[in-house]
Amino acid sequence: RINHTGWCRRIEEKEMNSKAYQWFQTVDTDRSGFINLKELKQALVNSNWSSFNDETCLMMINMFDKTRSGQMDLFGFSALWDFMQRWRAMFQQYDRDRSGCISGMELQQALAQMGYNLSPQFSETLVQRFTVRGARPGIQLDRFIHVCTQLQSMTQVFRERDTSMTGNIRLSYEDFLSGAVTRLM
Numbered sequence: 001r002i003n004h005t006g007w008c009r010r011i012e013e014k015e016m017n018s019k020a021y022q023w024f025q026t027v028d029t030d031r032s033g034f035i036n037l038k039e040l041k042q043a044l045v046n047s048n049w050s051s052f053n054d055e056t057c058l059m060m061i062n063m064f065d066k067t068r069s070g071q072m073d074l075f076g077f078s079a080l081w082d083f084m085q086r087w088r089a090m091f092q093q094y095d096r097d098r099s100g101c102i103s104g105m106e107l108q109q110a111l112a113q114m115g116y117n118l119s120p121q122f123s124e125t126l127v128q129r130f131t132v133r134g135a136r137p138g139i140q141l142d143r144f145i146h147v148c149t150q151l152q153s154m155t156q157v158f159r160e161r162d163t164s165m166t167g168n169i170r171l172s173y174e175d176f177l178s179g180a181v182t183r184l185m
Contacts, residue, residue, distance in 0.1 A: 017078055017081060017082070020077065020081035020082075021074070021078070023043070023077075023081065024074050024077045024078070026043070027042070027043040027077075029042070032071075033073065033074070034069070034071035034073055035071060035072045035076075035077050036061075036070065037054070037057055037058060037061055037070070040052075040057045040060065040061060040072075041054065044057065044084075044142065046100065046140040046141045046142055047141065048100050048140070050132075050140070052141075053142050053143065053146075055146060056142040056143065056145055056146040057142075059149065060080055060083070060145075063080075063083075063149075064076035064077065064079050064080045064083075084145075087141070087144070087145045087148070088141065090113075091141050091144050091145075093110075094106045094107070094109055094110040099136075099138060100138075100140060101131075101135075101137075101138025101139060101140055102127070102138055102139045103127065103137065103138050104120065104123045104124040104126075104127040105120070105123075107123040107126060107127060107144075107147075108120050108123040110144075110148075111123060111148075111151070114148070114151075116155075126139070126147055127139055130143040130146070130147055131143075154179075157179035160179075161175075161179075
């Protein structure tokens with residue numbers, strides 16, 4: 001018998017982004033073949049060299065952990081690599097003053113590009129909510145990713161229930177919580 005599993009896995013690894021593979025090898029400090037929360041948190045930094053917050057790291061592990069083990073394998077990590085590159089590029093595009101933070105106005109522009117028709121006041125509220133305490137007002141990369149990913153998830157929950165595409169839905173409190181828990185936690 002021929003073992004196709006090992007052969008297929010080697011081909012998939014060759015096709016994987018080599019930078020993601022190298023980064024995985026660096027981040028997997030315990031050499032377990034998986035990335036856990038602690039390892040991911042040590043690997044991800046904002047432009048001011050601060051670590052990503054725990055909430056965002058946990059959200060990313062939950063997004064890319066297909067086995068629900070609380071860790072990512074190489075393939076989940078490769079998907080995370082692509083995810084991070086897209087969000088970092090968008091963040092840098094809208095961080096026009098290169099401060100390392102997205103202001104309310106910059107966030108408003110980013111959300112508009114993503115198709116959200118939200119008020120400038122809403123963007124300012126998000127900035128106030130997600131600014132690191134004691135820091136200048138603005139959202140760092142980790143919190144930008146968190147905010148945008150949560151908005152996408154909540155929008156998906158809304159769209160699933162807005163079958164007539166009116167922009168209005170009626171749902172019970174428990175339905176709302178169920179959608180939020182399923183998508184956000």
